[in-house]
Amino acid sequence: MAWGMVSDARKMGESEGRVLGRVTVYSVLGCPHCVQAKTSLGRLGLPVCDVDMGKHPELRDSVKELTGRSTVPQIFFNSVHIGGNDDLQELLPEELERLVRLVREEPVLSEALPLPLAEENQSDGPDTAEEADGAAELSAILRNMILKLFSEYLSSDGKCVDYKAMSLSPVFERYCELAVQLQRVELLSLTREEKLAFFINIYNALVIHGNVRMGAPTNTWQRYKFFNYVSYLIGGEVFTLQDIENGVLRGNRKGVAQLLKPFSKTDPRLQVALPDAEPLIHFALNCGAMGCPPIKTYTPQDIDSQLRTAAESFLENDDGCVVDSEKGEVRLSQIFKWYKADFGGTDEKLLNWILEHMGDSPKRSSLQSVLSSGKIKVSYLPYDWSTNSSH
Known part of the structure; x- marks a missing residue:
């Protein structure tokens, strides 16, 4: 994208007074592509309405119907759909100028784009482990805290994370304190849907936790150690990343380069494993590598639909x-x-x-x-x- 024009667009914005329209971005907290897009848009000096799809999953179907896509971000200049971050970055100078003028000079029709209801009295749920009723709520609390950290410590281009700075954050220390509470979770009472959401969220959070505490693995041996030793104590049992992915979510199947199944017949953790492998989990688990699917939050409600959306996005x-x-x-x-x-x-x-x-x-x-x-x-x-x- 010809971002040399951005300063001119900003000057135009400052000189021409009130902006009548807006740029709308449908995004997910912690998504690097979303951060990069919003950083680029911020330089234009236009009002940006950021709609968090993780916080408002009820809008997913409407946005997909409008755009034909299930990926994030999705960007609109007024009601004109641009596409994702790559599409934004590749806009030609004259096209960018036309879109900036559109937003400046014309109001966006309020009914043209789906937006959440007023949020003044809305709540994301309990904020502490003491308020959580069970595994699903506790994992959501932990997950949201990690995503806030992840978003805060992304570089401006959305490509790098300063894990070192994150490790010094009081919010990260609070997360670590909350993670200890996982030992009191009653796993055997979880439904299939609760189990999927709980263990996907915990896996992704544990990867980030491990990266902060130990550093990211950089070769095959380090990756082997990372996935076989980084663990949480959950419901009185130790679960490594391998245990969560291959033991629980894949129905106790051998993982890559594993000679044995994660859980033996007498292992109490076997009772927690799904009866069969769920292939959709492969589009939800993020192992910390650039080749992984994006990090998202999953909830037990409508989990299969969420996972199908993640699969569509990955395959697209x-x-x-x-x-x-x-x-x-x-x-x-x-x-x-x-x-x-x-x-x-x-x-x-x-x-x-x-x-x-x-x-x-x-x-x-x-x-x-x-x-x-x-x-x-x-x-x-x-x-x-x-x-x-x-x-």
Whole structure:
């Protein structure tokens, strides 16, 4: 994007008086792409209405209907849909100038874009572990605290996190105190939906906690130690990252390079494991690498719909799936190679699973066409193990 124009746009904003319209950004707390987009938009000197989709999940369907996309951010200049962060950064100078003038000179129709109701009396729920009634609420409290920290310590371009500074934050110390309360959670009383949301949230929070305390792993051996030793005491039992992902959420299946199942037949943690692997968890778990899905908060209510949305978003991104119609080739994230058994075990079943879980898009149509041809080559994209740590 030609951001050399930004200073001119700002001067224009300062000289022409009151702005009649606004820029609306649908985002998620802690999303690097959202932070970068809002930083860029902030330089334009226009009013930006930031709608947190994590806080207002009831707007997801409306935004998806408007945009045809389930990813964040989604950006509107008045009622004109721009797209995501990449689309924003690639705007041509004359197009940017036209959009800035549109926002300056024309009001946005209040009914054109979905916005949350007035929030003065709304609450996100309990703020302390003492107020939480159970595992779901406690995990949400912990998760929200980590996301606030993650958002606060992102660099201005949204690409790096200052974990060192985060470690010195009083809010992080409060998070660590709350994490100790996980030992009192009664896991056996959780429903399937509560278990999914609880353990996904805890996994993602534990990864960030581990990065802050130990530093991000930088090679294969360090990653092995990280995922097999970083742990929380939950409900009286120790759960490592491997235990949570492969033991609980994948129905006690062997993980990558694991010789044995996480839980033996006599292990009390086996009672907590899901009866079968849930493939959708692979689009919700963030292991701290750039190649992982974005970090989000999940709630037991409508968890399957939330996970399907996460899958659609991941598959829409070219880091997750690329369809080359001319070559009859589908290139996929390594996640599909590592956990192929969870998606049916064969290329045919895997591709049909992907087709079924894609949103309506040109990419889905291309995949349908390739599948119909009967001649398909499946390959896997390089996985970006680099961390987003700035130290």
